[in-house]
Amino acid sequence: QVQLQQSGAELAKPGTSVKLSCKASGYTFTSYYIYWVKQRPGQGLEWIGYIYPGNGGTYYSEKFKGKATFTADTSSSTAYMLLGSLTPEDSAYYFCARRGYSAYYWYFDFWGPGTMVTVSS
Amino acid sequence: DVVLTQTPVSLSVTLGDQASISCRSSQSLEYSDGYTYLEWYLQKPGQSPQLLIYEVSNRFSGVPDRFIGSGSGTDFTLKISRVEPEDLGVYYCFQATHDPNTFGAGTKLELK
Numbered sequence: 255q256v257q258l259q260q261s262g263a264e265l266a267k268p269g270t271s272v273k274l275s276c277k278a279s280g281y282t283f284t285s286y287y288i289y290w291v292k293q294r295p296g297q298g299l300e301w302i303g304y305i306y307p308g309n310g311g312t313y314y315s316e317k318f319k320g321k322a323t324f325t326a327d328t329s330s331s332t333a334y335m336l337l338g339s340l341t342p343e344d345s346a347y348y349f350c351a352r353r354g355y356s357a358y359y360w361y362f363d364f365w366g367p368g369t370m371v372t373v374s375s
Numbered sequence: 376d377v378v379l380t381q382t383p384v385s386l387s388v389t390l391g392d393q394a395s396i397s398c399r400s401s402q403s404l405e406y407s408d409g410y411t412y413l414e415w416y417l418q419k420p421g422q423s424p425q426l427l428i429y430e431v432s433n434r435f436s437g438v439p440d441r442f443i444g445s446g447s448g449t450d451f452t453l454k455i456s457r458v459e460p461e462d463l464g465v466y467y468c469f470q471a472t473h474d475p476n477t478f479g480a481g482t483k484l485e486l487k
Contacts, residue, residue: 291424291478299416299424299467299478315475316376349423359430360471361414365423 256280258350258366265372271338274369276350283331284308287353289362290322290335294346304353305333340373347371377402379468381479387487388458396482398468400449405472412471415444415453418481419464427466428453458484 261275276288290302303314307326314322321344323336337344347368354363378401388394398413405411415428426435428444431451441456455462463486468479 298465298481299418299469301469301476301478303475313474351424358408358410359433360412361426361429361435362416362424362469363426363435365425367423 256352256364258352258364260348260350260366260369263370263372265374266340267375268341268373270340271336272340272371273334273336274348274350274371276333276335276366278331278333278352281352283326284328286355288324288326288333289351289353290324291349291351292346293349293368297346299349302335302348307331307333337371340371342373345371345373376475377404377470377473377477379470379477379479381466381468381482383482384480385483385485387485389487390458390460392458394455394458394462394484396453396466396468396484398446398451398453398479400451400470402473403448404451404470405448411447413444413446413451414469414471415442416467416469417462417464418467419461422464424467455484 257279259277264272266272284307287304289304292300302318305312305324312324325334349368350366351362352364380399382397404413416424418424432444443454465481465483467481
């Protein structure tokens with residue numbers, strides 16, 4: 255069955271970086287987009303962007319350009335998001351989600367459990 | 376960026392009631408291929424979001440038929456007939472027609 259396993263909670267200092275992982279299983283990793291979504295505690299969902307592991311192509315929301323960097327390791331079916339120059343505003347849950355499809359339809363059919371990132375000195 | 380405005384912000388219901396959530400877009404969500412990439416997700420407390428509806432009105436596998444999506448262009452609605460306890464949480468609309476994709480701010484469905 256399809257699963258997305260995300261790495262554990264991170265506590266980081268301002269100005270540093272963290273690299274979050276999203277390990278996929280149960281499907282062909284290179285055939286589906288992986289999206290990343292931010293959610294600050296008690297707040298709504300914010301779209302960060304996506305990576306297509308099949309060719310490494312990426313797209314970032316303007317707000318996250320320079321903040322987030324997506325990579326994918328096809329040998330381990332794992333997607334990564336590097337968050338750099340951390341500030342307290344980066345403290346949030348970060349979800350990865352698979353962009354599934356059926357015929358012409360697309361949707362987020364599987365989500366990871368989320369990784370909590372706390373930025374504090 | 377496309378702004379999705381959800382109303383109401385919160386909705387208090389009695390079990391068995393009908394609930395209706397509106398999602399209004401700042402631009403038409405009909406793509407050049409004729410499809411409208413408007414989806415609805417439910418996030419239950421402490422959980423990841425889960426897909427309810429895709430392409431305006433298509434229920435995802437396993438979603439009960441009491442969830443009904445409708446709309447076109449810039450105006451969309453999610454109706455839940457006969458609210459049940461497992462329906463409580465925050466509902467988000469999401470558009471993937473335009474880049475960057477965007478979520479609505481959410482509607483919290485809670486018990487009266």
